[in-house]
Amino acid sequence: MDLPVMPPVKPMLAKSVARIPPDMQYEAKWDGFRAIVFRDGTEVELGSRTGKSLTRYFPELVEALKGRLPERCVVDGEIVVAREGRLDFDALSERIHPAASRVRTLAERTPASFVAFDLLALADESLVDLPLTDRRALLTRALAGVTAPVHLAPATTDIDVARQWFEQYEGAGLDGVIAKPPTLRYRQDERAMFKIKHERTADVVVAGYRFHKSGPVVGSLLLGLYDDRGTLQHVGVCAAFAMKRRAELVEELEPLRLADVEGHPWAAWSDESAHETARLPGAPSRWSGKKDLSWVPVRPERVAEVAYDHMENGARFRHTARFRRWRPDRAPESCTYAQLEEPVRYDLAEVLGSPA
Template sequence: MDLPVMPPVKPMLAKSVAKIPPHMHYEAKWDGFRAIVFRDGPEVELGSRTGKTLTRYFPELVESLAERLPQRCVMDGEIVIVREGRLDFDALTERIHPADSRVRTLAGTQPASFVAFDLLALDDESLTDVPLTDRRALLERALADVTAPVHLAPATTDREVAERWFEQYEGAGLDGVIAKPLDLRYRQDERAMFKIKHERTADVVVAGYRLHKSGPVVGSLLLGLYDDGGILQHVGVSAAFPMKRRAELVTELEPSRMPDVREHPWAAWADEAAHETARLPGAPSRWSGKKDLSWVPLQPDRVAEVAYDHMENGVRFRHTARFRRWRPDRTPESCTYAQLEEPVNYDLAEILGP
């Protein structure tokens, strides 16, 4: 492979803002695996956000990209899997599997797609110092007749259209809106774009915590919600605290600390088979390797308000929740899935086409 932009490339990133800024280029924020695609004739390489290769995990996509992209190019985009008209992030994570036979089985039953939204090189020319508007025009020409499973990400410079996308597209599993300055050059590994994500709040049970890697302070709070059967299901974590606050939380939570996990609703957390019928804190597995996943059990008697963007398959927070405050006025039993706001469904085919 001999391209004007060579792997590894760390993709350009975005910083969070509260509102959609005016006078910019707008795209939907895709919820998949960020990927830089390198094609040089018959050679195709998929680079991840960290610079590691994703190529072996998506053989069907490598084949499709080789058939549909320009002969020599480097594109930035997102690998996604669509199921029943929505993005399915869980199906993507299943692909990162050590067994090639498993990867190829999933490639046949749950094929991936690629949504392109930037062009870093074409033929023998690097485009990283070219303004975004010009890169976008070249990308549109390069993918003018492209067919599924490769797609050109919809884009607009109309803020009202972007606001409508922000409201509608969440129903298809998308993550918000990305805003990019019109004259933006491609700046690797820099937060030069802006992301606007949905934020909601929920009252959750704090049922345990993991220690921080630096010592005996709180690393993350383990959060739960009660399902219709009265079972406390693990729905995610809250982890972003200043170091001083991490130490304070240990003291605050001490009255609720349990001597061991045997009487806890998540007592079976270390049994991988138990995860098939209940949502529990992550058990040691081939994915976690030697990572310490042990946690401190708490009596499920404390309620916290957290902010979240959206739910994954309606059962867990897709991203780390953000702690807002304790809610001593709420009972743990009142922390159910029923309080959660769900977006109106929106068929992904309306965005990408059939």
């Protein structure tokens, strides 16, 4: 492979802001795996955000990119998997598997798509020093008439359209909106763009915690919600605390601390088979590797208000939640899934302008 921009490339990033800023180019924020695609004739490489290769996990996408991208190019975009008209991050995560036979099976069962939103090189020319408006124009021409599973990400300079996308696209599983300065050059590994994500709050039961890697202070709180059968399901964690606050949380939760997990709603957490029928902390996965997943059980009697962006498959927080405050006025059993706001469904095909 011999391209004007060679791997590894660390993608340009975005910083969070509360509102959609004016005078920008706006795009949807995709909920997938960020990927830089390098194509030089028959050679295709999929580079991840960390610089590691994703190529072996998406053989069907490699073949599709060979037939749909320019002969020699470097394209920034997102690998996604769609089910029933919306993005499915869980199905996408399953694609990262060490067994080649499993990779082949999943390539047929849950084929991936690639959404292109930036062009870093074309033929023998590097485009990273061109302004975004020029790169976007070249990308639009290069992908004119492209067909699924490769897509050109919709973009607009109309802030009212961006606001409409922010409200509608969540129903298709998207994360929010990205705002990019029109004159922006491509700046690797810098937060030079802006992301605007949905934020909601929920009252959750704190049913345990993990220690911080630095010592006997809280690293993360384990959060739960009751389902319609009255079962406390593990829905995620909140983990961003100042060190002083981490120590205070240990003291605050000490009266509720249990000597062992017996009698706790998540007592079966160490039984791998139990995770098949319930959401429990410490679920084994290829992501956790040899990481210590043990945790300290507490009586599920304290309620906290947390902020979150959206739910994954309506079952758990997609990202780490953010602690807001204790809610002594709320009874734990009132913390159910029913309180969560459900976005109005929106077909992903409408976002992409073609069959998903």
